[in-house]
Amino acid sequence: MWSPAELADRLGGDADLARELVDIFLVEYPVLVQAIRTAVDHGDAPAIRRAAHALRGAITNFIDDGPTETALAIERAGESSRLDDVPALVRQLEGEIHSLAGAMQGARDAGPCAS
Amino acid sequence: MRVLIADDDPVLRHALKAQLAAWQYSSVVATNGKQAWQVLQHADPPLLAVVDWNMPGIDGVDLCRDIRATPALAAMYLILLTGNQDHKDVVAGLESGADDYITKPFSWDELRARLRIGSRIVGLQQALAARVDELQQALANVKRLSGLLPICAYCKRIRNNQDYWMQVERYLAEHSEAEFSHGICPECLRTQLSFDHS
Numbered sequence: 001m002w003s004p005a006e007l008a009d010r011l012g013g014d015a016d017l018a019r020e021l022v023d024i025f026l027v028e029y030p031v032l033v034q035a036i037r038t039a040v041d042h043g044d045a046p047a048i049r050r051a052a053h054a055l056r057g058a059i060t061n062f063i064d065d066g067p068t069e070t071a072l073a074i075e076r077a078g079e080s081s082r083l084d085d086v087p088a089l090v091r092q093l094e095g096e097i098h099s100l101a102g103a104m105q106g107a108r109d110a111g112p113c114a115s
Numbered sequence: 116m117r118v119l120i121a122d123d124d125p126v127l128r129h130a131l132k133a134q135l136a137a138w139q140y141s142s143v144v145a146t147n148g149k150q151a152w153q154v155l156q157h158a159d160p161p162l163l164a165v166v167d168w169n170m171p172g173i174d175g176v177d178l179c180r181d182i183r184a185t186p187a188l189a190a191m192y193l194i195l196l197t198g199n200q201d202h203k204d205v206v207a208g209l210e211s212g213a214d215d216y217i218t219k220p221f222s223w224d225e226l227r228a229r230l231r232i233g234s235r236i237v238g239l240q241q242a243l244a245a246r247v248d249e250l251q252q253a254l255a256n257v258k259r260l261s262g263l264l265p266i267c268a269y270c271k272r273i274r275n276n277q278d279y280w281m282q283v284e285r286y287l288a289e290h291s292e293a294e295f296s297h298g299i300c301p302e303c304l305r306t307q308l309s310f311d312h313s
Contacts, residue, residue, distance in 0.1 A: 010222075010223060011130070011134070011223065012134070012137065012223065014133070014137070017130065017133045017134075020129060020133075021126050021129060021130055024125050024126045024129055025126050028125055028126065050169070053169055053198060054123070054124070054169070056198055057124045057127065057167075057169070057198050057219060058124050058126050058127075060198065060219045060220040061124070061126045061127055061130065061220075064220050068220075
C-alpha cells in the first residue's frame with residue numbers, strides 16, 4: 001500500500017519533493033497506460049514490453065508491489081510474445097493504478113505528503 | 116561536480132535532479148539517449164553520469180558504448196540505472212562500459228554513496244591527469260643527452276647540431292644537468308706537468 005509519509009521519508013524527508021513527484025506522476029501515468037492499451041490493440045509484443053517497462057519504472061518511484069508486479073508480468077509477456085493473458089493483466093493493472101492514483105489524489109487534497 | 120542525468124521517466128528525472136542538488140551536485144538533464152549524447156559533445160562535459168538503460172532512441176547501454184569509444188570522454192564515470200535485474204543484464208550493462216549498475220527500485224542513500232565513489236574516482240583521475248601533464252612538461256624541459264655523438268678522435272671535441280666543434284665539457288653542460296669541477300688526474304699530472312709522486 002502506498003504511503004505519502006513513506007515516500008517523503010525515502011526522499012530524505014523532503015515533503016515538497018514528494019508532492020512534486022506525485023503531481024508529475026498523476027499527469028504522466030494516463031499516457032503510459034494508454035501506450036500499453038495501444039500496443040495491446042495492435043498485438044505488438046515489443047511495444048507492449050517497452051510500454052509496460054516504462055510504466056513499471058514510473059510506478060517503482062512510489063511502490064514496489066501491486067501494480068509494479070502486474071506491469072512486470074505484462075512486460076515479460078511482451079518479451080516472450082505470449083500475449084494471451086495480457087488483456088486481463090492490463091485490466092488488473094488499470095484497477096491497481098486507479099487505486100494508487102486515487103490514494104495519491106486523496107493525499108494531495110488532504111495536504112502535505114509528509115502528514 | 117556536474118552530473119549528467121539521462122532518463123525518460125519524468126518522475127525519476129525530477130527526483131534525481133532535486134536529490135543531486137540537495138547533495139551539492141549540479142546536474143545537466145537529458146530526456147533520452149540522443150539528447151544526452153548531444154550534451155556530451157559540448158566543451159567541458161560532465162564527468163559523472165546517471166544513465167537509464169531503457170530509453171527511446173539511443174538506450175543507456177549504447178550510450179555507454181559510445182562514450183567509451185570516445186577518447187575525450189574516456190574519464191567519465193557512468194552509473195547505469197535500470198529495472199533489469201537479471202544477472203546477465205548486470206553483466207551486459209557493465210560490459211557496455213558502465214562503471215556501476217543500480218537496479219530499480221533503489222535506495223536514495225545507496226545512490227548517494229555510489230555517486231560519492233564516482234566523484235572520488237573522477238577526482239583521482241583528474242589529479243592523476245594533472246600530475247601526468249606536469250611530468251610531461253618537466254620532461255620537455257629536461258635537457259636530453261642521447262643518440263650518436265660525433266667526437267674528434269684526437270682533441271675529443273664534439274660536433275653540435277650547428278656543425279660547431281665544442282669542448283666536451285661545454286657540450287655536456289649545455290645538453291645535460293651535469294656540471295664540471297676542473298682538476299688534474301694523476302696520469303696527466305705526471306705526463307703533462309712532469310710531476311711524479313713516486
